[in-house]
Amino acid sequence: MDVGILGPLQVRLNGQSIVPSAGKPRQLLALLAIRAERVVTVPTLMEEIWGEAIPKSAATTLQTYILHLRRQMTTALRAGHTGTAQAPGLNAKDVLTTCFGGYRLAVRPENNDLREFQSFAARGSAALETGDAQAASLLLERALGLWRGTALVDVPVGRVLAVEVLGMEEQRTRALEQRIEADLLLGRHASLLAELRMLVARHPMNENLAAQLMTALYRSGGAWRALEAYQELRGTLIEELGVEPSPRLQRLHRAILAGEPELELTAEPGQAGRQLLRIGG
Known part of the structure; x- marks a missing residue:
């Protein structure tokens, strides 16, 4: 699975997009993708989708959204690019797992542009702290190059995602300031x-x-x-x-x-x- 958060939402499984067209399932997938490999609790998911106006049918509706996402994953796992069987030992519940109190999306850090950005930015910041402005500039420029626009620009944003997006934009600004600092130290x-x-x-x-x-x-x-x-x-x-x-x-x-x-x-x-x-x- 490849996840793109730093711009329009991109989630591909075996090369096929599994991003729903409907707003609320898209919100759900975006939050799970941002917190990949971590359990996102049911109350947190409900807060993001409905805010304070959580309907009585919220639990059933949330399960329906999860089922819809898993069906799209199943289709991608079966077909892939070529229409032939892919990863026969893997099923949708292995990718989007049910955990105690919530759900978890299984995504390797190297397949997640947010995690990749954070890794390059941290390495660039460390290089700057040690006085290696050349390495800092290169690493931070590589981190910033992963951004394709405003994070989750095509996703309806509730209260939880709004905080996540704000945090990402602050990280982006910090990386930009540090890259400029490195370039100033290099005489540019x-x-x-x-x-x-x-x-x-x-x-x-x-x-x-x-x-x-x-x-x-x-x-x-x-x-x-x-x-x-x-x-x-x-x-x-x-x-x-x-x-x-x-x-x-x-x-x-x-x-x-x-x-x-x-x-x-x-x-x-x-x-x-x-x-x-x-x-x-």
Whole structure:
């Protein structure tokens, strides 16, 4: 089974899609896929599908959805791509198992794009922490390349999935910030300017991205533009939230005003320059 969560939902068994067209069974499959290899309890599934308005027939309806998914799995197991028998020793209940209190979808981590993304992102983050910016940039770029758009963009999202999607998007943003950090440490500040301007425009209150833009502008010879970027962020934060930028961002602002040497690309990872850059660290 191959599972794609980082974009439109994709779940293929023997090369055949088993994603239902109906909304609620699609929600059910998406939640099981996100929590693959873990038991998802019946109350959790019901909360996702019906929220607080759980009908009296919910248990029976949920079992019907499970049966529908297993029928699609059975068809895929029997036919595959070629129409010949596939995996005769495996049945749908081995793929979507009934456990005490819930259900579990059996998916290997290497066949799940979310797990693959998390693995590459963790390795990239570890490389960055040890000062290997080259490896960090490559690993984090590979992690981000697995995204095909907004996670589960074609799935109706209830309360449980909404939290899951929010968490995935936060992981994506963190990986992106770390990849940009690695590229800044590699001296790629000039080539990052267009990307950072676009990201800051999309996320005008993200201090990490604003700090990275300020650093890239300063290193590209645009100190006044870096100061301008700070003032734009400050104005947005005051207008929208009534707060000043964080102390760490204010330190970066003062360092740019003073032309501190720590902002140049001479600082080693872990020294002052990186501390100023890593606002979220």
